[in-house]
Amino acid sequence: MLRYLARRFIWAVVLFIAVTLVAYVLFFLIPNDPARLVAGKAATDADVKRAAHFLGTDRPFYVQYAKFLDRLIIHQNLGFSFTNRQSVNSIVGNAAPVTASLVFGGAIFWMLLALPIGILSALRPRSLLDRASMTFVLIGISAHPIWIGLIFAYFFGFKLHWTPITGYCDFINPSTECGGPVQWAYHLVLPWATFAILFAALYVRMIRANVLDTMNEDYVRTARAKGAPERLVLRSHILRNALLPVVTMLGMDISLALGGAVFTETVYSLPGLGKAAIFGLNNNDIPTVEGVIVFATLAIIVFNLVVDLLYAWIDPRIRLA
Amino acid sequence: MALLEVRDLKTHFRTDDGIVKAVDGVSFSIEKGETLGIVGESGSGKSVTCLTIMGLNPKRNTISSGEAIFKGENLLTMSSSRLRDIRGDDIAMIFQDPMTSLNPVHRIGAQLVEAIQLHRDVTKKQARARALELLKAVGIPRAERRIDDYPHQFSGGMRQRVMIAMALVNDPDLLIADEPTTALDVTTQAQILTLMTDLQKDFGSAIIVITHDLGVIAEIADDVVVMYAAKIAERAPVANLFKRPHHPYTWGLLGSLPRLDADVERLVQIRGQPPSLLHPPRGCRFHPRCPYVMGVCKTVEPELLPAADERDHVQACHLDVETKDREAAKVLAGTMAEAS
Numbered sequence: 001m002l003r004y005l006a007r008r009f010i011w012a013v014v015l016f017i018a019v020t021l022v023a024y025v026l027f028f029l030i031p032n033d034p035a036r037l038v039a040g041k042a043a044t045d046a047d048v049k050r051a052a053h054f055l056g057t058d059r060p061f062y063v064q065y066a067k068f069l070d071r072l073i074i075h076q077n078l079g080f081s082f083t084n085r086q087s088v089n090s091i092v093g094n095a096a097p098v099t100a101s102l103v104f105g106g107a108i109f110w111m112l113l114a115l116p117i118g119i120l121s122a123l124r125p126r127s128l129l130d131r132a133s134m135t136f137v138l139i140g141i142s143a144h145p146i147w148i149g150l151i152f153a154y155f156f157g158f159k160l161h162w163t164p165i166t167g168y169c170d171f172i173n174p175s176t177e178c179g180g181p182v183q184w185a186y187h188l189v190l191p192w193a194t195f196a197i198l199f200a201a202l203y204v205r206m207i208r209a210n211v212l213d214t215m216n217e218d219y220v221r222t223a224r225a226k227g228a229p230e231r232l233v234l235r236s237h238i239l240r241n242a243l244l245p246v247v248t249m250l251g252m253d254i255s256l257a258l259g260g261a262v263f264t265e266t267v268y269s270l271p272g273l274g275k276a277a278i279f280g281l282n283n284n285d286i287p288t289v290e291g292v293i294v295f296a297t298l299a300i301i302v303f304n305l306v307v308d309l310l311y312a313w314i315d316p317r318i319r320l321a
Numbered sequence: 322m323a324l325l326e327v328r329d330l331k332t333h334f335r336t337d338d339g340i341v342k343a344v345d346g347v348s349f350s351i352e353k354g355e356t357l358g359i360v361g362e363s364g365s366g367k368s369v370t371c372l373t374i375m376g377l378n379p380k381r382n383t384i385s386s387g388e389a390i391f392k393g394e395n396l397l398t399m400s401s402s403r404l405r406d407i408r409g410d411d412i413a414m415i416f417q418d419p420m421t422s423l424n425p426v427h428r429i430g431a432q433l434v435e436a437i438q439l440h441r442d443v444t445k446k447q448a449r450a451r452a453l454e455l456l457k458a459v460g461i462p463r464a465e466r467r468i469d470d471y472p473h474q475f476s477g478g479m480r481q482r483v484m485i486a487m488a489l490v491n492d493p494d495l496l497i498a499d500e501p502t503t504a505l506d507v508t509t510q511a512q513i514l515t516l517m518t519d520l521q522k523d524f525g526s527a528i529i530v531i532t533h534d535l536g537v538i539a540e541i542a543d544d545v546v547v548m549y550a551a552k553i554a555e556r557a558p559v560a561n562l563f564k565r566p567h568h569p570y571t572w573g574l575l576g577s578l579p580r581l582d583a584d585v586e587r588l589v590q591i592r593g594q595p596p597s598l599l600h601p602p603r604g605c606r607f608h609p610r611c612p613y614v615m616g617v618c619k620t621v622e623p624e625l626l627p628a629a630d631e632r633d634h635v636q637a638c639h640l641d642v643e644t645k646d647r648e649a650a651k652v653l654a655g656t657m658a659e660a661s
Contacts, residue, residue, distance in 0.1 A: 218416055218421040221422075225408055225413070225416075227407070241424070
């Protein structure tokens with residue numbers, strides 16, 4: 001177990017360096033000078049040079065990268081934004097809860113949708129419900145989240161006035177114009193739904209297939225031969241086995257979904273990590289972009305580790321070695 | 322009264338291609354404490370017969386008819402809740418593949434305890450004690466510790482022992498074993514068969530054993546049903562079947578037992594393929610493969626009639642008794658040579 005964790009940790013470090021380094025290299029391949037942007041339109045060449053020196057962009061990229069690592073590891077500091085001199089720690093700190101709300105709320109949303117639909121259509125294959133849910137799956141997989149977001153915002157927000165169209169409310173701290181759990185959820189319903197549709201579709205299909213497969217397993221027949229009632233057969237023998245792979249997929253997809261969150265945040269102008277990253281990219285603001293990347297990488301690494309440990313715990317056939 | 326009396330059992334499956342008559346009018350009975358062997362090729366309907374008795378066929382596309390009277394009640398028409406009471410309690414079943422028949426995510430102890438608690442109003446502790454007792458009875462070494470292991474920690478033979486323990490845990494009157502040794506290696510097969518006969522003495526259960534292996538039949542069965550293409554070809558006490566087989570298909574089975582003495586190039590086989598149960602042949606179903614086929618076989622389906630002088634011995638073949646005795650003697654001469 002300890003050896004397993006140690007190995008996982010080493011891999012995490014390698015992965016972390018690879019991801020952040022690639023991001024730095026890519027930034028230097030973009031033919032754009034952040035110093036000129038910072039210095040403004042009327043700046044002289046000398047001004048730009050001074051700005052570059054101030055930002056550190058006059059040094060080669062490996063020096064900048066080393067400085068970035070030094071700041072991050074020794075001082076747990078992600079630096080300051082090139083554009084507005086805000087601490088990147090606080091940019092990420094403010095944006096992360098928004099994205100977390102979206103992703104985890106969305107995950108709950110999509111599981112609440114996918115579990116009953118997937119299981120019911122597996123229990124009644126070729127029924128009306130099954131066909132309807134397969135149609136939903138096809139639409140959900142084919143439609144882009146931005147399109148879905150716009151359609152939802154138009155109908156439910158603009159036409160029907162059921163939900164707000166944009167904006168975000170803090171869960172606890174009512175520092176903004178609104179706050180509290182109710183307002184928080186109210187403002188997030190549409191983003192959650194938008195975000196969840198693609199994954200709900202994928203999961204309906206996956207759960208349905210797994211349950212159908214498991215129903216034909218010999219041990220399910222054994223359970224029936226023991227005289228187990230159908231409810232028990234379904235719960236203890238079919239679902240327990242059919243949902244094992246879903247747990248793994250869920251863990252992997254939640255980290256993957258961080259990427260998908262960018263679209264949803266854009267449509268509903270939620271001040272999350274996706275929005276921060278796009279802002280950073282548009283302004284050649286490498287500290288902000290790196291900050292988001294560092295945070296997302298760490299989140300994904302930790303999340304995958306948790307999923308692996310969880311999986312070893314629920315599936316006796318897996319032993320961590 | 323027989324423990325289980327099966328009369329004119331039919332199981333038909335609706336498929337996209339039409340109706341598959343997997344079991345088509347099968348009758349047999351089994352007494353308390355007796356062992357009945359059902360033998361036949363793959364697809365002859367032997368497993369489906371037993372799954373029908375247990376009510377374990379998929380409901381959606383199955384049509385069953387006939388009777389299976391168990392202790393005075395018809396298993397085919399009783400309510401599903403009554404059938405659930407009987408399954409695992411009065412009638413238990415062992416399946417062919419022990420590698421896949423145990424649930425991989427539950428400890429074997431838990432699976433045995435579940436089997437007990439479904440039918441007995443006992444505490445978990447009592448159920449566990451009973452489970453342990455059975456695991457010891459089927460010869461699981463260090464059962465006290467292995468009871469908390471998962472199925473993947475057992476070998477195939479050990480898993481089949483666990484399956485047997487699970488089947489016997491409620492002291493069933495009838496145990497149905499569907500090819501219990503097919504998936505096991507030869508030495509393990511012998512151990513499992515010995516175990517089953519030993520336990521039968523202790524528990525007094527009747528056993529229906531399904532197999533394609535006449536060796537298994539010879540070893541443990543009292544009565545034998547030979548099935549071919551969803552129907553019974555021959556039914557007899559085991560001694561009769563091996564002494565005086567009446568059906569050419571039975572001869573084929575006997576003749577195709579591997580022989581160690583004779584210097585044969587290849588194994589003897591019954592030529593041809595088992596017929597499609599979607600469109601079974603007219604007349605005798607075995608006629609396209611039968612070396613003794615006559616004109617009548619192609620048009621008239623032979624009835625299941627008592628053999629010449631033995632009442633318990635029934636067979637469905639048009640051949641006359643003299644020919645049968647002569648040909649059977651030839652086949653037996655071959656197999657006897659193996660025995661001596």
